[in-house]
Amino acid sequence: MTIGEGENLETIRKKLKELLVKNLAFLSELDPLKIKDDEILFGDGLGLDSLDAVEIVVLLQRNFGLDVRDMKRGREIFYSIDTLSRFIYENTRK
Amino acid sequence: MAESLTEDDRKINIKRRGNALGIGFFEILFRLFGLRGAYGFLYFVCLHYLLFDRMAVRTGLAYVEKRFRGESKVRQYLHVYRLFLNQGRHLIDRYVVTRKPELFDYQVRGYEQFQSLVKDASHGIILLTAHVGNWQVGLNFLGRLGKKVYLVMRPEDNPAVRDTLKVGDHIEIISPEQYLGGVLEIMEVLEEGHVVSMMGDRSYTFDTVNVPFLGAEAHFPFGAFSIAAAAGCPVVVLLAQKESDREYVVDMSNVIYPRYTKDGDKKSQLRQWVGEYAAILETFVKKFPYQCFMFHNVWSKQKEPVNDNR
Numbered sequence: 305m306t307i308g309e310g311e312n313l314e315t316i317r318k319k320l321k322e323l324l325v326k327n328l329a330f331l332s333e334l335d336p337l338k339i340k341d342d343e344i345l346f347g348d349g350l351g352l353d354s355l356d357a358v359e360i361v362v363l364l365q366r367n368f369g370l371d372v373r374d375m376k377r378g379r380e381i382f383y384s385i386d387t388l389s390r391f392i393y394e395n396t397r398k
Numbered sequence: 399m400a401e402s403l404t405e406d407d408r409k410i411n412i413k414r415r416g417n418a419l420g421i422g423f424f425e426i427l428f429r430l431f432g433l434r435g436a437y438g439f440l441y442f443v444c445l446h447y448l449l450f451d452r453m454a455v456r457t458g459l460a461y462v463e464k465r466f467r468g469e470s471k472v473r474q475y476l477h478v479y480r481l482f483l484n485q486g487r488h489l490i491d492r493y494v495v496t497r498k499p500e501l502f503d504y505q506v507r508g509y510e511q512f513q514s515l516v517k518d519a520s521h522g523i524i525l526l527t528a529h530v531g532n533w534q535v536g537l538n539f540l541g542r543l544g545k546k547v548y549l550v551m552r553p554e555d556n557p558a559v560r561d562t563l564k565v566g567d568h569i570e571i572i573s574p575e576q577y578l579g580g581v582l583e584i585m586e587v588l589e590e591g592h593v594v595s596m597m598g599d600r601s602y603t604f605d606t607v608n609v610p611f612l613g614a615e616a617h618f619p620f621g622a623f624s625i626a627a628a629a630g631c632p633v634v635v636l637l638a639q640k641e642s643d644r645e646y647v648v649d650m651s652n653v654i655y656p657r658y659t660k661d662g663d664k665k666s667q668l669r670q671w672v673g674e675y676a677a678i679l680e681t682f683v684k685k686f687p688y689q690c691f692m693f694h695n696v697w698s699k700q701k702e703p704v705n706d707n708r
Contacts, residue, residue: 329663329664329665346578353579353605354578354579354580354581354604354621355579355581355604355605355620355621355624355625357578357579357581357582358581358585358624358625358628358629359628361581361582361585361628362628362629371589372582372585372586372589373586373589378577378578378582379577382577382578
């Protein structure tokens, strides 16, 4: 799947938050609208752990057609909602 | 996430049994006196550890108390002594297997099934081992497959142990202490169809679930199953037991296929797969009680230092 015409970074952020809340048990009680764009994903931020990263990798593959090979810059990409959204945006516009 | 060991814990562990000095000493004994001669010296060396290595004895007793319930303290200490002796033999064997593999006979269970899994491994394979038997013998055996194995272990873990694995030949290391526990790298090599070997009885940075093991609730990590379920790959349990002085059986016949279903939450499904794995280990240690070298109290709720020499 690639990002459709007219879908911008903001749309991706929204979609990503919804996907995370829907698929990660740890976040299931959160309201996606209340997650900040600059929220850090792991550790002190949303509190996700390495096994949630596994789920996120699969979500990115299934929902955006992104390959784990593209995620080499893991620390930068998986830092926050915003960095992950930008990664999706940049890699699905090709 | 589970708390990892401190640097001091690791330094202490590396100084203990199975370090480079010890392995070097037994290398010389093996060259001078052969396998049985090297084994013979273990009686003295292990007595020393029984008397002076309190952490090893404590972690050994944690297992012995569960495996040999209701026995007197004296007998329990004798069991720990036998554990040490057997571990010493396994360490010597591991060295010998990499240098003179022809000295041992090997039987393999589940090899054809494994070959067929490797052939169809579009999403890779997770090889789940444990600190029972001689898992390194099993891994070295896989060199014959011509398949690269990525081993998840800390690079700073006992270097002497790592050297006996011929790392860089058909084995490469993925550190669980890198960003996100190395899961991105693990997922990547699985996607390329490679084999990833992990320890199923040691949590490293992964969380654990409680499952029955030797009559009590024990804590085993579920990371391997979570990754396998996400990657869509099978988990092959790899065990290698020493049947006699010169014979090993490498068993890879147990395969678990973790796939989430809509019945029940993910955690309970993970618990079920970890339970299957723990049951396989329990069968193993019931049959080979002196080949359980976890030296880590898996029943303790507290994170305890691992007396890791494997």
